[in-house]
Structure formats: structure tokens, C-alpha cells
Amino acid sequence: MGIVLGPNRYGKAEVRLVRVDRADAVHHALTDLNVSVSLSGDLAATHLRGDNTNVLPTDTMRAIVYSFAREEPVAEIEAFALRLARHFTSAYEPVDTARVRIHAYPWERIAGAEGPHPHAWTRAAGTRYAGAVSGPDGAVQVVSGVEDLTVLKSTGSAFHGFLTDRYTTLQPTDDRILATAVTARWRHTEAGSADWTGSYTRARDTLLRVFAETPSLALQQSLYAMGEAVLADQEALAEVRLALPNKHHFEVDLTPYGQDNPGVVYYAADRPYGLIEGTALRTGTPPAHADLPW
Structure with missing residues (x-):
């Protein structure tokens, strides 16, 4: 009876990301995320021979999450998940499927004497979720x-x-x-x-x-x-x-x-x-x- 490598994936889990949008000098916007990325594709060599030619370091995945968040505001976590998933399957040939999971922690502005405080928050109830997958044929699906x-x-x-x-x-x-x-x-x-x-x-x-x-x-x-x-x-x-x-x-x-x-x-x-x-x-x-x- 033979033994073969079965389905596998790897990635960077729980990249904590807080983005403060200071476009308005007083009224800031806050985004608090937990982002996980996992990739699969032509990865047999690293499992069977330790050949990492097709392996994108998970540290690079972390850097991409932070860099993409710096380039533009994360207004919609579904759109951010899609952007990341599409990047990994299009930029790295050995990768045929990318999965991205995002948890967004909600914050509400603290009430002040003159209304909601412009840059102070308290954690709100419920956590928003988004997930996206980009497959080898370029097709994508999203779950919220x-x-x-x-x-x-x-x-x-x-x-x-x-x-x-x-x-x-x-x-x-x-x-x-x-x-x-x-x-x-x-x-x-x-x-x-x-x-x-x-x-x-x-x-x-x-x-x-x-x-x-x-x-x-x-x-x-x-x-x-x-x-x-x-x-x-x-x-x-x-x-x-x-x-x-x-x-x-x-x-x-x-x-x-x-x-x-x-x-x-x-x-x-x-x-x-x-x-x-x-x-x-x-x-x-x-x-x-x-x-x-x-």
C-alpha cells in the first residue's frame, strides 16, 4: 500500500491590523482587523524534498496585508479580501488557490458633551466577517x-x-x-x-x-x-x-x-x-x- 501527499495549504494566520485614517485632522476613522491568508498549488516539492522554490514566505504575506492597507482605506472588508486573494493567485505562478479570512472588530465613538467623540471609541457588539477565495480559473467567491x-x-x-x-x-x-x-x-x-x-x-x-x-x-x-x-x-x-x-x-x-x-x-x-x-x-x-x- 502506497503513501502519497494529500491536500495541503499554508499561510499566515491572524495578521492583526489597525488602520487610523487621519484624512480629517480631527475626525479620525478606525479599522480593526484580523486577517488570515492561506495558499495552495504546486507545493509538493517543499513537503517531499524540502525544496522551497515555489514557497512564498508567510512573512511576505504579512507584509502584503500591511502594504495593501497602507495604499488605500479598507472601507469594505469583502473588497479587501478579494483584492488580496486575487493578488496571490495572479502574482505567484505556483499558487492556484488563495483563501482570505477577515474578522473586523467594531468600534463605536464614545459619546461626548457635544456629540460622538471625533477620535475616541469603545468596542461594540458583534464581529463582522468576510472570506474570499480565488481559484485557478480566476473565479472568485465571497462569503460575509x-x-x-x-x-x-x-x-x-x-x-x-x-x-x-x-x-x-x-x-x-x-x-x-x-x-x-x-x-x-x-x-x-x-x-x-x-x-x-x-x-x-x-x-x-x-x-x-x-x-x-x-x-x-x-x-x-x-x-x-x-x-x-x-x-x-x-x-x-x-x-x-x-x-x-x-x-x-x-x-x-x-x-x-x-x-x-x-x-x-x-x-x-x-x-x-x-x-x-x-x-x-x-x-x-x-x-x-x-x-x-x-
């Missing part, structure tokens, strides 16, 4: 998303009618707290001059609205309703993938203290937790690229 978008509603959620056996102790309920930290990714049908920020804002707002407004019999039902609504709202999106950890809240037993607890005091458990994952897919659209960095 959000992470750590923590949401909770104090009613409008139930969980009953589930399977039971001798190990089941969970009691059914018609009313419970439902909380989760949303991780969502949505794939664009085309990569081009899209309004990336507008699309992101609409998708994020839709996720929040549907979570809040949809009566839920299970977190799975909420997940699909959220993904379905994002696709219904934006025809330029092909699929939505969601991961929703169930942030359990349990009523505290106050009877030892002579008190009742009609859904007032809860214990917020951090682990273990249920993890619900699923996809809403628009039929008739081309499949995702195998190397698309979800």
Missing part, C-alpha cells in the same frame, strides 16, 4: 457574516414534545428564556461591485428582527426562520449557514429560602450547552467553492 452577536428574549419561546427515555430529566415548557450568540455566514451569488456594507447591515438587521419576532418552539425553528428571511430579503445571496449555541437559563429553586420564583430569578449556565447548526439554501444556485473560507 457576523459572529458573537448575543441575543436574548425573555418570552415567546417553548420546548416540548421531544423524545424521552429513562435518561430524560428535562421538563417540557411553554415559556422560557431563549438566548444565543449568533454566528452566521451568507454566500454571495456573484463577486463584484456589491454594496457589501449595505448587504451586511440588512442581513444582520434581518437576523435580529426575525429572532425577536418569530414565536419559537425550538431553537432549530428560529435558526431556519432567520436564514430563510435573509435569503428572501436579498436575491443576491445563495445560502446562509448559522451556528446557534443555546445559552441556557434555568430558574433558581428558591423554596429553601421560603420564596417562590415565578420566572424571575435565573441561573445563566455557560456550559455545557446545546449547539444548533443549519443551512438555508436557495435552490438552483451554483454550489460553494470547495475552498471557500466559511
Whole structure:
């Protein structure tokens, strides 16, 4: 039985990049990113013989990320990811596929006596995400998303009618707290001059609205309703993938203290937790690229 080299890639992970745009001497703009690049292609020689002829140093990848960020503002992280991915596949012949992942950490201006402060910020909720892949045929695909978008509603959620056996102790309920930290990714049908920020804002707002407004019999039902609504709202999106950890809240037993607890005091458990994952897919659209960095 023979042994061969299987699929492989390499790159520079988590290049931390903060860009301060000082075009306005007083009102600065802040961009805070974490960028990861990985390349694949004609790289067998370095694995099998230690021949690095076709290897672009990962330090060079880091330098390119910083240099591109210096050349122009990073207004749209999807556009920045596309620019980087296309560069690596076009500038270096041994590279046939480049994947770029970007996390953008949101900052909000601190409120001052005369309005938002021009150059002081506080970290905001939720992390914006973008990923891009450039393949050997020049085709590109883009995925956007959000992470750590923590949401909770104090009613409008139930969980009953589930399977039971001798190990089941969970009691059914018609009313419970439902909380989760949303991780969502949505794939664009085309990569081009899209309004990336507008699309992101609409998708994020839709996720929040549907979570809040949809009566839920299970977190799975909420997940699909959220993904379905994002696709219904934006025809330029092909699929939505969601991961929703169930942030359990349990009523505290106050009877030892002579008190009742009609859904007032809860214990917020951090682990273990249920993890619900699923996809809403628009039929008739081309499949995702195998190397698309979800």
C-alpha cells in the first residue's frame, strides 16, 4: 500500500491590523482587523524534498496585508479580501488557490458633551466577517457574516414534545428564556461591485428582527426562520449557514429560602450547552467553492 501527499495549504494566520485614517485632522476613522491568508498549488516539492522554490514566505504575506492597507482605506472588508486573494493567485505562478479570512472588530465613538467623540471609541457588539477565495480559473467567491452577536428574549419561546427515555430529566415548557450568540455566514451569488456594507447591515438587521419576532418552539425553528428571511430579503445571496449555541437559563429553586420564583430569578449556565447548526439554501444556485473560507 502506497503513501502519497494529500491536500495541503499554508499561510499566515491572524495578521492583526489597525488602520487610523487621519484624512480629517480631527475626525479620525478606525479599522480593526484580523486577517488570515492561506495558499495552495504546486507545493509538493517543499513537503517531499524540502525544496522551497515555489514557497512564498508567510512573512511576505504579512507584509502584503500591511502594504495593501497602507495604499488605500479598507472601507469594505469583502473588497479587501478579494483584492488580496486575487493578488496571490495572479502574482505567484505556483499558487492556484488563495483563501482570505477577515474578522473586523467594531468600534463605536464614545459619546461626548457635544456629540460622538471625533477620535475616541469603545468596542461594540458583534464581529463582522468576510472570506474570499480565488481559484485557478480566476473565479472568485465571497462569503460575509457576523459572529458573537448575543441575543436574548425573555418570552415567546417553548420546548416540548421531544423524545424521552429513562435518561430524560428535562421538563417540557411553554415559556422560557431563549438566548444565543449568533454566528452566521451568507454566500454571495456573484463577486463584484456589491454594496457589501449595505448587504451586511440588512442581513444582520434581518437576523435580529426575525429572532425577536418569530414565536419559537425550538431553537432549530428560529435558526431556519432567520436564514430563510435573509435569503428572501436579498436575491443576491445563495445560502446562509448559522451556528446557534443555546445559552441556557434555568430558574433558581428558591423554596429553601421560603420564596417562590415565578420566572424571575435565573441561573445563566455557560456550559455545557446545546449547539444548533443549519443551512438555508436557495435552490438552483451554483454550489460553494470547495475552498471557500466559511
